[in-house]
Amino acid sequence: MGRDWLSYLLIDPEVPFRLRIRHSELISPKLGGTRRSGERMFDSLRPGEFRQLSGRRWVWGRQVYVIGSRLADSGELLILITNACPETALPDYARRWGIENLFGALKTRGFCLESTHFKDPERLSRLLALLSLAFTWAMKVGLWIHQGSPIPLKAHGRRSQSLFRTGFDFLRRTFSNLPLFSGRFHQALQLLSCT
Structure with missing residues (x-):
């Protein structure tokens, strides 16, 4: 820099x-x-x-x-x-920021893609396709949760948790105890079917 x-x-x-x-x-x-x-x-x-x-x-x-x-x-x-x-600098930068957030979610702030150590292009391609679907699902679930119960704002005016993190945490909790959350899981699954 x-x-x-x-x-x-x-x-x-x-x-x-x-x-x-x-x-x-x-x-x-x-x-x-x-x-x-x-x-x-x-x-x-x-x-x-x-x-x-x-x-x-x-x-x-x-x-x-x-x-x-x-x-x-x-x-x-x-x-x-x-x-x-x-x-076009501002819209270009805004698009770049969305990409940065996606990379963060795919890597350390979510799916830990770098931990796989995949080298085979075919396997990596399939994994990226699967993670793209999972990312979209987590975002849709996060938005669904936010619409029902808005994510609180911090003092600086930004959400205390991203839509992705909200959805990702919900899906992770649900998968870890499916019998307890089966009703909500089916609702979240319906969001995926609309994707």
């Missing part, structure tokens, strides 16, 4: 990127110009608003486009830098 990483991404041919930077990072309109923190540059944004600074700006000694957004749900400030297509 930082100047060396950004320099690497900007070597010809450039690698298109969308990087989140800290609020305290300094941004300047020109090399050697007055630098201000990202937080100060975007302090007027209200929740749900975003703004792209005009032209390229200097961050970590390199010229990049800078986009700021105040997240609607939490009011948190998100600052991105990019070298291409600044108009």
Whole structure:
């Protein structure tokens, strides 16, 4: 992270990127110009608003486009830098974040995919297909539970537990004691049949 990483991404041919930077990072309109923190540059944004600074700006000694957004749900400030297509930087980053959450669920925060040590492409492909179905089921169950009994919010405005984790924990508890939870299990199974 930082100047060396950004320099690497900007070597010809450039690698298109969308990087989140800290609020305290300094941004300047020109090399050697007055630098201000990202937080100060975007302090007027209200929740749900975003703004792209005009032209390229200097961050970590390199010229990049800078986009700021105040997240609607939490009011948190998100600052991105990019070298291409600044108009699509926020939606691109949002898609990336969804992928990061999926990888986390497939790995350490859920199914522990890396523990399998599979090397055979055919077996790995089948396992990924099965885990994709399981992930979808856990998300649907989590949403179903959340609709019936909303997941409480923490002080920062985010849920105390993700929809995936809520559904995953429910399915795990259910499978570990199926006779006790058979009624709820059948309801959850109906969610899978609609997938």
